[in-house]
Amino acid sequence: MRWDQDPAVLSPVGRPISELLREGPARQQLEGFEPVYRDIVDYIIRCTHRIWEEKNVGLCRTHYGADCTMHLLSGPAIGAELVTQNTIGSLLGYPDRRVIGEDVIWSEDEPGTFYSSHRITSRSTHMGDEAGVAPATMRSAGVTTIADCKVVANRIVEEWLVRDNVRALWQVGADPHAVAAAAAASDLEGDQARHGWRTDWIARTRSSEDVAMEEGHPAAAPAAMLRRAFADDLYRDAAGLLSANVDLRWPSNRRGAGRGYWVGCAMQLAAMLHDRAFRLEHVAARPLPHGDVAVALRWSLAGFHRGIGPWGPPSGREVLLLAVSHYRLRAGRIAEDLTMFDEVAVLRQIAGGLGA
Amino acid sequence: MSVKLHLEAIARGLRPDDDGLLSACRFACMGGEVIGEESILQALAEMPMPVAPGATLVEDAKLAFLAGEGDALVADLYDGRVGRLWRVGGGASPADEPLVDVPFDPDMHQMPVGVFFETEDFPGLAPEGFAAAAELAAALLAHTAQGHGGADADTASARLARVRLYVLRVVVAGDAVALLAAVHRLEGGPTRRAGFGHAVAFAHNAVRRFVLDPLPNRAWTPRL
Numbered sequence: 001m002r003w004d005q006d007p008a009v010l011s012p013v014g015r016p017i018s019e020l021l022r023e024g025p026a027r028q029q030l031e032g033f034e035p036v037y038r039d040i041v042d043y044i045i046r047c048t049h050r051i052w053e054e055k056n057v058g059l060c061r062t063h064y065g066a067d068c069t070m071h072l073l074s075g076p077a078i079g080a081e082l083v084t085q086n087t088i089g090s091l092l093g094y095p096d097r098r099v100i101g102e103d104v105i106w107s108e109d110e111p112g113t114f115y116s117s118h119r120i121t122s123r124s125t126h127m128g129d130e131a132g133v134a135p136a137t138m139r140s141a142g143v144t145t146i147a148d149c150k151v152v153a154n155r156i157v158e159e160w161l162v163r164d165n166v167r168a169l170w171q172v173g174a175d176p177h178a179v180a181a182a183a184a185a186s187d188l189e190g191d192q193a194r195h196g197w198r199t200d201w202i203a204r205t206r207s208s209e210d211v212a213m214e215e216g217h218p219a220a221a222p223a224a225m226l227r228r229a230f231a232d233d234l235y236r237d238a239a240g241l242l243s244a245n246v247d248l249r250w251p252s253n254r255r256g257a258g259r260g261y262w263v264g265c266a267m268q269l270a271a272m273l274h275d276r277a278f279r280l281e282h283v284a285a286r287p288l289p290h291g292d293v294a295v296a297l298r299w300s301l302a303g304f305h306r307g308i309g310p311w312g313p314p315s316g317r318e319v320l321l322l323a324v325s326h327y328r329l330r331a332g333r334i335a336e337d338l339t340m341f342d343e344v345a346v347l348r349q350i351a352g353g354l355g356a
Numbered sequence: 357m358s359v360k361l362h363l364e365a366i367a368r369g370l371r372p373d374d375d376g377l378l379s380a381c382r383f384a385c386m387g388g389e390v391i392g393e394e395s396i397l398q399a400l401a402e403m404p405m406p407v408a409p410g411a412t413l414v415e416d417a418k419l420a421f422l423a424g425e426g427d428a429l430v431a432d433l434y435d436g437r438v439g440r441l442w443r444v445g446g447g448a449s450p451a452d453e454p455l456v457d458v459p460f461d462p463d464m465h466q467m468p469v470g471v472f473f474e475t476e477d478f479p480g481l482a483p484e485g486f487a488a489a490a491e492l493a494a495a496l497l498a499h500t501a502q503g504h505g506g507a508d509a510d511t512a513s514a515r516l517a518r519v520r521l522y523v524l525r526v527v528v529a530g531d532a533v534a535l536l537a538a539v540h541r542l543e544g545g546p547t548r549r550a551g552f553g554h555a556v557a558f559a560h561n562a563v564r565r566f567v568l569d570p571l572p573n574r575a576w577t578p579r580l
Contacts, residue, residue, distance in 0.1 A: 014434030016375035100380050100392050121382075121391040142390065142451075166580060170454050176580055236464050244472040245522040247538070252580060253455030255389065256552050257522035257538035258472055264460025268578075289434055290418055291479075310456050310579045331479040343580060 001108040003217055003285040009039040012101050014289045020045050020101075031112050032153025034062075040114045041104045043151065048120070051087060052099045060084040065157040072161050073322045073345035074183070075354060076197055094124035094141065102144075103326065105296035107284040114151040117284055117296035119144065119326050119338065126172045132182060134174045141171040144249075146324040146340045148282065148298050160281075160298060162324050165344040166252040176344050177312075183344075184353025195355025202320050205302040210280035219283035219295045222327050222334060230270060230278035230301060235263040243333040250339045252310075262337065272311055273303025273319060293329040298322075305350055311343070317356040319349045359436055360413050363422045363429055366438065369401025376437055383441045387553065387572050388449030396441065399450035405429060405443060412558055412565075414534040418480075419527045421534035421556060428556040428567045430525060430536045442536060444554045445567035457578045462520045462540060470497045471537075473523040485528035492533050492564065496557040497521050499566045500539060518542040521555070533559045541571050550576065 008027045012020055020042070028039035037043040047063050050056050064080035077086060091097065099120050106116040123142040129135045148160040166176045187195065210227070213219055221241050228238035239259035248256050250265050270276065282298040301321040306314045321341055328336035349356035362376035371377065371393065382389060383396040390396060405424045412423040415433075422429045427446030431438040463469065471493045475486055501519045518541070525536040535557050542550040553569030 012380065014378065014437070014439050016437065017379040018375055098392055098394070102380050102382075102391070121380075123390070123392045123395050140395075140451075142392075142395070167453065239464075243477040244474040245477055245524055245538070247524060250458075251456075253453055254458050255455075256458060256460070257524070257540070258462055258520070260460045260462040260464055261458060261540075263464070264458040267460075268456075268458060312579065331476060333476060335477065347580065 001111075002214070003107060003219075004287055005108065006039070007287070009041055009106075011103055011105075011286055011288050011294060012041060012045055013103055013294070021049060034154055037154075040106050040108075040116060040151065043154075044104045044106075044116050044118050044149070045101045048099050048101065048118070052091070052097055055091065057084055057087045057091070060087060063155060065152075065155045068155070068157050068159065070159040070161060071322070073320065073342045074348065075195070093126060093128040093130045093136075094122070095127055097122050097124035103294055105284045105286050105294045105326065112152060115282065115284060116147075116149050116151060117282075117298070117324060117326065118147045118149065120147065121145075130172075133169065133179060134172045137172045139172055141168065143168045143171070144338070144340055146296075146326065148296070148324060160322065160324070162322060162340045163342055164251045164340060165342045169344065176347055180344050180347035180353070181351045184348045184351035187348070187353035187355070192355055198320055198349075198355050201300065201322075202302045202318060205279040205300040205320065206277040208279055211282055213283050217283065218285040218293045218329055219297055221329075221332070222295055222297055222325065223280050223283065225334070226280070226297065226299060226325070227278055229263075229266045230276060233270065235266060238266070239263050241334060242337070243330065243335045246334055247336045248339075249337070251341055251343055265339075268309050269301065269321070272305055272307045272309035272314070273301065273321075274306040276301060276303035288328065291330075292335070295327040295329060297325045297327070299325070311346060311350055315350045315352075317350060317352065319346060319356065321346060359415055359420045359431070359433060360422070362436070362438060363413070363420060363431060364407055366397070366400060366441070367405040367407050367422070367424065367429055369397050369399075369404055371397060372438075374437075377441075378434065378437050378439045381439055381441055383443070383450065384554065385443040385447045386449040386569060387551070388451040388453070390450040395450065399447070400443075403447045405446060412532075412560070414527050414529050414532045414558065416527050416529055419525050421527060421536070421558065423556075423558060423565065423567070426567070428558075430556060432525075442554055444536070444556045444569055454577065456580060457576050459578055462518075468518075468520075470494070470501075470519065471521045471523065473521075478526060481526060481528065485526070485533070488528060488533045488559070489523065489526045489535050492535055492557045492559045493521055493523050493537065495559075495564055496535070496537065496555055496566055500541070500555065500568060515544040516541050517544040517548060531561055533557075539568065543571070549573070
C-alpha cells in the first residue's frame with residue numbers, strides 16, 4: 001500500500017482532543033475492529049485514552065493478542081494478561097497520567113495488517129511507590145514514549161516500545177546508574193537462557209538487511225542518513241539531508257539545533273560503540289498539515305562498548321540499542337528530528353545485565 | 357476568538373476559548389520543555405507574561421509572535437489554534453532537569469556561518485521576505501554577539517567566543533517582520549560555558565527589537 005493512502009485518515013497533529021475523540025462514521029475500512037473506531041489513528045488514540053485515562057484497563061484483553069510480544073530493550077513482555085497487569089501497576093504509580101498523543105505515523109503493510117508508530121508524551125504526578133525505582137515523591141513527571149504497534153483486527157499482535165527512561169528516573173530523583181546496576185544484578189541470577197532474545201536481536205542487527213521500502217518513499221532519505229552515519233561514519237554527508245535549522249530532541253534532554261548538533265548526537269553513540277552494525281527495521285510515513293510529511297523509522301544498533309562517552313568508562317560488552325526516530329520533512333529536508341531510546345536499558349547491559 | 361485573544365489568555369495562564377490551546381501543544385521556556393494544556397497553563401499562571409495594551413502582534417496563518425514588556429510568545433498555529441509555543445526572554449523553566457550535553461561543532465568548516473537560514477527550509481517565504489528576515493537575523497546576531505543575554509550580571513557583558521543563530525520561524529506581514537531563532541553561545545575565556553537558548557527579533561520599518569534568553573548558567577555534563 002502506498003505511504004499516503006487513505007487521505008481522509010488525518011494525523012492528530014494540529015487537531016484538538018475534542019475532535020480526536022468525537023464519535024462518528026468510519027473513515028477507513030477496518031475489518032474486525034470495534035465499530036467505535038473510525039480509522040487506525042482513531043483506534044490508537046481512542047484505545048489509549050480508554051485504557052489509560054478512563055482506566056478501563058481490561059480492554060487490554062480485547063486490544064492485545066493473547067500471545068502478543070511487547071519488545072522492550074529491557075526484555076520482552078508476552079501476553080495480554082501481562083500487559084493488563086503492568087498497566088494497572090503503572091497507573092498505581094502515576095494515576096493521573098495524561099497520555100498526550102503527539103502523532104500516529106502509520107502504514108498498512110498488507111491488507112488488514114496495520115502498523116502504527118505512536119508518539120506519546122505523558123504528564124502525571126508520581127503518587128505511588130515504584131518497585132526498583134523510588135517511593136512516591138509527588139513530583140510532576142512526564143516523558144516521551146514511542147510505541148510501534150502491529151495491529152490486526154482490533155488487536156495489537158506485536159509492539160516495540162522505546163521510552164526516555166533516564167529522564168523518567170531523573171524526574172523522581174532516582175539515579176539511573178543505581179537502578180540499572182540493581183536490575184543487572186538481578187539479571188545475573190537464574191537461568192541466563194532467558195536473555196537469549198538479546199543475542200538473537202544483535203545477530204539480526206548484524207546479519208539482516210534493512211527493511212525494504214517502496215520507490216519514492218519519504219523515509220528513504222532519513223534512512224540513508226542514519227546508515228551513512230552509523231555504518232559509513234560519513235557524518236557531514238549524512239547531515240546534508242537535514243535542514244540547516246533542524247530542530248532536534250534526543251533522549252535524556254538532549255535538545256539543540258543544526259546539522260552540527262545532530263552530528264554531535266550521532267558521534268556520541270558512534271564513539272562508544274565499536275565494531276558497529278546498523279539495521280533499519282521498519283518505516284512509515286504520513287502527510288502532515290501545512291504540506292509537511294511525518295516519517296517514522298525504527299532502527300537498531302549493535303556494537304562493543306569500547307569508547308568513553310555518556311555511558312561511562314568502556315565496559316567492553318556488546319550492547320544493543322533499539323531506537324525510533326520521528327522526523328518532520330519540509331520540502332524534502334528534515335526540519336525536526338525526535339529520536340527516542342532507553343538509556344537505562346543500555347546502562348543495564350553495560351553493568352552486565354540482560355545477558356551482556 | 358482571535359489568535360491575539362488566545363495568546364493574551366495563555367500569557368496569563370488562562371485557558372483560551374474554542375480549544376485555542378491544543379492538548380498536545382509543546383511549550384519551551386528557559387531551556388525547559390513541557391507538553392499539554394494543563395502543564396503549560398500552570399507554568400504561565402505561576403509566572404505570567406505581562407502584555408501591554410496595544411502590544412505588537414505579527415501573525416500569518418501558521419505562526420504568531422506576541423511581544424510582552426520584556427519577553428515574547430511565539431506560537432505555531434493550526435486553524436488558529438496554538439500547537440507549539442515558545443516563551444523567550446522571561447519566565448522560568450517549566451521542567452528544571454539534568455541533561456546530557458552534546459559536544460559538537462556547529463560549523464564543520466573553517467569559514468563559519470553566523471546565521472543558519474536557508475531558503476530551502478522556508479518554501480512559503482517570498483524572496484523579498486527572506487531578504488528582510490536575513491537582514492533582521494544578521495542584526496540579531498550582532499546584538500547577541502555584543503554580550504546581551506549573559507547568564508548573570510558578571511557575564512552579561514562578557515565576550516562571547518562564538519554565537520550561532522538557527523532561524524526556526526519567520527513571519528513577514530506587510531512592513532513587519534518577526535523571527536524566532538535557536539541561539540547557541542560559547543563564552544570566551546579559558547573555561548567556557550555554552551548552551552542553547554532562544555531569541556526573537558521584531559522589525560517594523562526602521563524600528564528593531566530583540567528579546568533573548570540568558571545563557572544557561574549550569575555545569576557542562578556530557579554524560580549520564
